[in-house]
Ligand SMILES: Nc1nc2c(ncn2[C@@H]2O[C@H](COP(=O)(O)OP(=O)(O)OP(=O)(O)O)[C@@H](O)[C@H]2O)c(=O)[nH]1
């Protein structure tokens with residue numbers, strides 16, 4: 001399953017970052033997910049719950065998803081437009097010579113740690 | 118009250134894979150081994166094409182095949198029986214793609230001594246494999262006629278990462294409204310550098326051009 005595989009990559013990278021910052025427990029992980037990244041946010045958080053609770057570092061932690069809107073650039077008229085609304089055809093000049101600028105990100109933005117001293 | 122401390126990470130989950138892939142490619146280069154990552158939708162004819170092509174190449178190159186089926190070894194067995202070329206099954210653990218680390222683990226099970234060419238049959242999927250660099254020297258994909266000539270528009274990323282697009286099942290062209298010129302134009306829109314080779318793995322038409330391309334690629338990789 002796609003989202004579970006992605007969750008394993010996130011866990012790997014969060015573990016690495018936690019070790020680097022000497023963190024013993026992570027309470028939240030904030031993701032930047034592009035609107036057209038092929039990831040279904042609800043599946044991702046379900047998979048996260050299942051996999052994160054198996055790790056001491058991440059037990060009970062929340063995966064927060066921040067969606068990055070997809071933007072396409074038209075190579076013919078150089079204008080930018082909303083990818084999801086107009087697809088691959090430029091709404092300004094009807095050209096098809098278009099390129100995705102943003103929207104495929106799968107990025108760990110930050111991790112949250114509860115400081116209880 | 119607990120205070121929440123924020124640690125900024127800003128790291129793409131693809132970043133580590135990119136490093137692993139670049140490292141693997143370097144090692145392969147040093148060993149003189151050419152790795153081709155072959156991708157496609159399920160049933161496009163990867164295994165049939167490989168059998169034909171490998172039979173044309175096996176006297177000229179030392180070849181090995183890695184098959185990434187999710188849970189069967191049917192293709193690995195088929196290839197080995199039909200060509201005599203050693204073929205191993207890669208375990209993807211249910212994953213919808215292979216990454217560079219999994220590819221390396223697969224290669225650890227291949228005796229690379231004297232091998233010129235390794236072909237990796239990736240998981241049948243036009244989406245996820247395009248996101249993950251396997252560490253291969255080149256990416257190729259097979260698009261078959263029944264899938265339609267508009268696939269480059271629907272899966273732009275896949276077509277933009279491929280150096281070669283093989284269009285298979287040309288023998289059934291008369292039964293489908295597949296426009297080869299239009300398809301080539303769509304591919305060029307996504308990737309002006311991609312080479313396109315139409316073949317029929319069934320009749321053998323065009324397969325020689327694919328074999329010649331591979332042979333030239335392998336020689337070039339060793340000499341450059
Ligand atoms: N007509 C026609 N049929 C073909 C051709 N190439 C393959 N096929 C048929 O297409 C079907 C799938 O071929 P495979 O070679 O198993 O395809 P594959 O991509 O390896 O399939 P998976 O590994 O299951 O994803 C088989 O029934 C083949 O006989 C072709 O050039 N023409």
Ligand SMILES: [Mg+2]
Pocket residue numbers: 163164165192
């Ligand atoms: Mg196959």
Ligand SMILES: [Zn+2]
Pocket residue numbers: 001002003213214244245
């Ligand atoms: Zn996937």
Ligand SMILES: [Zn+2]
Pocket residue numbers: 074075076077078079090091092093094095
């Ligand atoms: Zn435009």
